[in-house]
Amino acid sequence: MRQRTGIRRRAVIILSAMLALGQSWPAAAYQTYGVQVDSRLAPVKWSGLPVRYFVADRGTTGVTSSQFRDAAARAFTTWQNVATAVVSAQFVGFTLAEPDEEDGQNTMGFLSRPDLERVLGTTNYLIDDTTGEILEADIFFNSAFQWSVASAGESGKFDLESIILHETGHLFGLGHSALGETELQAGGGRRVIAAEAVMFPIAFSTGNISDRTPRADDIAGLSEIYPKTGFSSSSGSLSGRVTKGGQGVVGAHVVAFNPATGALVGNFTLDRQGHFTISSLAPGPYIVRVEPLDDAELDSFFDDSTISEVDIDFRVTFYQGFIVVPPGGGSQPFEVQVMAK
Numbered sequence: 001m002r003q004r005t006g007i008r009r010r011a012v013i014i015l016s017a018m019l020a021l022g023q024s025w026p027a028a029a030y031q032t033y034g035v036q037v038d039s040r041l042a043p044v045k046w047s048g049l050p051v052r053y054f055v056a057d058r059g060t061t062g063v064t065s066s067q068f069r070d071a072a073a074r075a076f077t078t079w080q081n082v083a084t085a086v087v088s089a090q091f092v093g094f095t096l097a098e099p100d101e102e103d104g105q106n107t108m109g110f111l112s113r114p115d116l117e118r119v120l121g122t123t124n125y126l127i128d129d130t131t132g133e134i135l136e137a138d139i140f141f142n143s144a145f146q147w148s149v150a151s152a153g154e155s156g157k158f159d160l161e162s163i164i165l166h167e168t169g170h171l172f173g174l175g176h177s178a179l180g181e182t183e184l185q186a187g188g189g190r191r192v193i194a195a196e197a198v199m200f201p202i203a204f205s206t207g208n209i210s211d212r213t214p215r216a217d218d219i220a221g222l223s224e225i226y227p228k229t230g231f232s233s234s235s236g237s238l239s240g241r242v243t244k245g246g247q248g249v250v251g252a253h254v255v256a257f258n259p260a261t262g263a264l265v266g267n268f269t270l271d272r273q274g275h276f277t278i279s280s281l282a283p284g285p286y287i288v289r290v291e292p293l294d295d296a297e298l299d300s301f302f303d304d305s306t307i308s309e310v311d312i313d314f315r316v317t318f319y320q321g322f323i324v325v326p327p328g329g330g331s332q333p334f335e336v337q338v339m340a341k
């Protein structure tokens, strides 16, 4: 455990990649984590790269620890290849440590947690909450499920590389995106039918490998936290307020759609004035849609103090006209007025 005088620390547990949720919501939003430092929100991020990580020397049925290491390396390479961001990670070695111990080393690997019957994996942080710096991150993958590292995926088994990409997105500081849609299955539970973000909290069905590839929403999030040199002058942002009856709306889902590229990127209003900002956007005109998170499990997206203030009683609303995102700057501020259902 790293010791630092005078620094408060806390562990933040992010439950991820649920198997089934009793809801669906079509929308987009990436979210990065932040911690309140004095009056500003500091991003949760690593201050030094590469992130050095260990792999628990323990496989599971169908996956050896070496295969786990290789799948993790592929997932990290995928994040590293995002052209507008700079992140890196380095495999240090195998370890006998458990991937949920606060021991000063970043460990990922399998644990048997049959009690967590919907959780495929979880990323656990230790954060310096005076600066937002990530001090340690561990990721466990639940060996109570069937896993595969087959290159084309495998029927009846979850694709390990896909779930590692999701969890290592958390490791770098990304929160959940709400860009996805699920449907009820005949036997109960829900199946993801579409997701425009690897950081969507619910996994695709077994056999599906499409979450090996980040989408626009994931890329925007990573690029906001770790921008490549020059990216901030070539990208722009869009910001404004969501109001209802003249009052700010908390927890509204704001989605920016770029009709030229088809990219969907989003965020949430996070204060009582209803302010939102969507950053790391390619310049150009955008269509903006605002919707309530009325079918979501809110704790996948917000902390407890925010959940109590989230307003889901309003209708899906498009802003009239385009919002133009300039290179290297922000849009004209604008207000989206929504109405109660």
Ligand SMILES: [Zn+2]
Binding pocket: 014, 015, 016, 017, 166, 170, 176, 199, 200, 201
């Ligand atoms: Zn997650």
